[in-house]
Amino acid sequence: GSIVLWVALLLGLALGQDTRVVNILDPSTSYNREVGRLLVWVMAFAVLIFGVVTGALTYTVVKFRKRGNEQGEPPQFHGNDRLEILWTIIPTLIIVIIFGLTAQSMIANAKLPAGAMTVKVTGYQFWWDYEYEGLGIRNSNELILPVGKPVIVEITSKDIIHSWWPASLVGKQDAIPGVTTRLHFTPEKEGIYYGQCAELCGASHANMRFRVIVVSQEAFDRFVRGAQNYRAPEPQDALTRQGQGLFQQNCAACHAVKGTAAQGVIGPDLSYFGNRTTVGSGLWENTDTYLIPWIKNSPGVKPGSKMPPFAQLSDDDAKAIAAYIKSLRIEGLDFQGLPQF
Ligand code: CUA
Structure with missing residues (x-):
């Protein structure tokens, strides 16, 4: 029942009269240009992080999969100072960069232009x-x-x-x-x-x-x-x-x-x-x-x-x-x- 409803809804949207797509990335103001610039940076970092995480995950799953008639757990280890420092510093850097860019855009957008109505x-x-x-x-x-x-x-x-x-x-x-x-x-x-x-x-x-x-x-x-x-x-x-x-x-x-x-x-x-x-x-x-x-x-x-x-x-x-x-x-x-x- 609910599937039929969703299909009908999507068809309605697809066939509806108002096919306008509001696109904030096709900006007509300096305000939205700043938003678009931030979006590109955040997306780039997100894609990078997604790539690294899924890459590491895939590598681990494939490399350390169970082979033949291996028995029991593989060797376990805990703690790696260099790795832990690295994965603390990199996200912190990313956050600092995004914060800086955001502050820059917010300051640019907060500036009240002269002669406004x-x-x-x-x-x-x-x-x-x-x-x-x-x-x-x-x-x-x-x-x-x-x-x-x-x-x-x-x-x-x-x-x-x-x-x-x-x-x-x-x-x-x-x-x-x-x-x-x-x-x-x-x-x-x-x-x-x-x-x-x-x-x-x-x-x-x-x-x-x-x-x-x-x-x-x-x-x-x-x-x-x-x-x-x-x-x-x-x-x-x-x-x-x-x-x-x-x-x-x-x-x-x-x-x-x-x-x-x-x-x-x-x-x-x-x-x-x-x-x-x-x-x-x-x-x-x-x-x-x-x-x-x-x-x-x-x-x-x-x-x-x-x-x-x-x-x-x-x-x-x-x-x-x-x-x-x-x-x-x-x-x-x-x-x-x-x-x-
Ligand atoms: Cu929603 Cu007014």
Whole structure:
């Protein structure tokens, strides 16, 4: 029974849509370059030790095996000063070297680069909020950053412990209620980076994902200007207008849309939802295929989601709401064609 389950699980993983492999050894920041360098050294020592130990073991087993009709134990001996000194000194040296390399990397990574911007990250079951310090803007689930500019990330949580981890950019850092933890890094390559909550936090821990979208300084400035001066665009067609009304009735108590009556703070900020590449906190592509079931029955597609199911909404109602929130966008921002990491 359990074998069938495992085979099904592995097949599911093999055939699943999201075949992304997050690779911390293909680093896009100085932080992960240091981690990669340490990993290579530690692996080299591990391979060396493995080779010596298994080599000695194999040699001993083969050389001192029982031959023909040999009887009893072979000669026994105890103690060998030279050998014991050697096998104390060599591991000590290896540990000292690894310690030195680690300290070097930790010091390099601890250095706070000048001119960093600060983003406050807040974890919620099961999504992320981003507030740009000093810019007066926020966004949810997708963190937009300029390439080549150092960023300090201040991380906390509003409910239980989460962990913020965009693996190709920087190491993971816990999000703890009442505590602020910090990370800093400089993204060096434009692209859409996959992120994942890395601390077991409930039914949708695995579904608590996010993206870090690294764009040119020019595109970032366009985002900041667009967000600072944002006025939700007026609906341009009947469907979007119907969606606007339904949104105010059903969604505005929990979600905020800048420049409208919707000022809820319980769920993600949807001010520029039309610019998002994903829906459900980085779970699916931002298309109607995923958006409509999400609007109608969020906990049905993402276990533990705090957004209640809206059984009273028809498919057409959900389509209208989807049209409305997709119309909420900053013009001139396009993330299509960015490489994915
Ligand atoms: Cu949040 Cu796991």
